[in-house]
Amino acid sequence: MKEGKTMQIGMIGLGKMGLNLIENMQDQQIKVAAYDLNQEARQKAAATGAKTAATLSELLTQLPTPRLIWVMVPAGKATDSVINELSQKLTAGDTVLDGGNSFYRDSMTHSQLLAKQGIHFFDVGTSGGMAGARHNGNFMIGGDQQLFAKIEPLFKAIAAPDGYLYTGPVGSGHYLKMVHNGIEYGMMQAIAEGFDVLDHSQFDYDHAAVAKVWNHGSVIRSWLMGLATDAFTKDPGLTHLQGKMHSSGEGKWTLDEALRLQVPTPVIAASLMMRYRSLEDDTYTGKVVAALRNEFGGHPVDQK
Numbered sequence: 001m002k003e004g005k006t007m008q009i010g011m012i013g014l015g016k017m018g019l020n021l022i023e024n025m026q027d028q029q030i031k032v033a034a035y036d037l038n039q040e041a042r043q044k045a046a047a048t049g050a051k052t053a054a055t056l057s058e059l060l061t062q063l064p065t066p067r068l069i070w071v072m073v074p075a076g077k078a079t080d081s082v083i084n085e086l087s088q089k090l091t092a093g094d095t096v097l098d099g100g101n102s103f104y105r106d107s108m109t110h111s112q113l114l115a116k117q118g119i120h121f122f123d124v125g126t127s128g129g130m131a132g133a134r135h136n137g138n139f140m141i142g143g144d145q146q147l148f149a150k151i152e153p154l155f156k157a158i159a160a161p162d163g164y165l166y167t168g169p170v171g172s173g174h175y176l177k178m179v180h181n182g183i184e185y186g187m188m189q190a191i192a193e194g195f196d197v198l199d200h201s202q203f204d205y206d207h208a209a210v211a212k213v214w215n216h217g218s219v220i221r222s223w224l225m226g227l228a229t230d231a232f233t234k235d236p237g238l239t240h241l242q243g244k245m246h247s248s249g250e251g252k253w254t255l256d257e258a259l260r261l262q263v264p265t266p267v268i269a270a271s272l273m274m275r276y277r278s279l280e281d282d283t284y285t286g287k288v289v290a291a292l293r294n295e296f297g298g299h300p301v302d303q304k
Helices: 016-027 039-047 056-061 077-089 104-115 129-134 145-158 172-200 207-214 223-234 250-261 266-278 284-297
Strands: 008-012 031-035 051-053 068-071 095-098 120-127 137-142 159-168
Touching: 008 016, 008 056, 016 031, 016 039, 016 129, 016 145, 031 039, 031 056, 039 051, 051 056, 056 077, 068 077, 077 095, 077 104, 095 104, 095 145, 104 120, 104 172, 120 129, 120 145, 120 172, 129 137, 137 145, 137 172, 145 159, 159 172, 172 207, 172 223, 172 250, 172 266, 207 223, 250 266
Parallel strands: 008 031, 008 068, 031 051, 068 095, 095 120, 137 159
Antiparallel strands: 120 137
């Protein structure tokens, strides 16, 4: 990295994203001290050359002051717990970055908690998946603008060209990532529905070939279409997968926010409903509709 060659950072959370981030950072000559509750995760981090700590207190002793800490743990209770502990163990002037998928209002609460101790906070919406964490990530960063200048070299080093943005005050980074994920829901649903139509058609399409050609020069070319190519190449009929679409909650948060602001988002809403539907093999809604159709029109019903 051109700037901040002696930058040091503590990473809390060494899952797939955290582990890839510390490798990315070390490639850019950023010194990393890493902590995770899981011993195996710490061993994997140590294998990359990072310092590791068995406790949070030990991690903090490995960093120069003022300390810079990146939290990369699951949103919700896990992040709440880490932030609460940091509020008790860090000192004034330290800085905390939350790179997880936290709800933006939770991030604002975390910032207020840390500010009571003089600790700075940035909410960092992180996109690009594991590949982005490892190389050329994408980051949306909310917090104090003047303080951002001090940590900007970190993002210049690990992000893709033009792949990071200072978004405004605390909360704006995770808000932007929330909306990003809502858009992602809709894009993936449209791709999935298109291939569903092809799969039911009279023509015998090679889905991997279709995804590949669509990803070279067409209007719908995208990283997601490239991933579809990879998935269909590995398993042409996706026969090894169940069609259950799990969700992190950000699509729901986006829809909740759209309803609060009275902004119509029918595509995002429908894609979220389809995720919920995919988790059920059978639905009571379907039973009621089938029963009503049978009652008024004698339409056939499927018996279990």
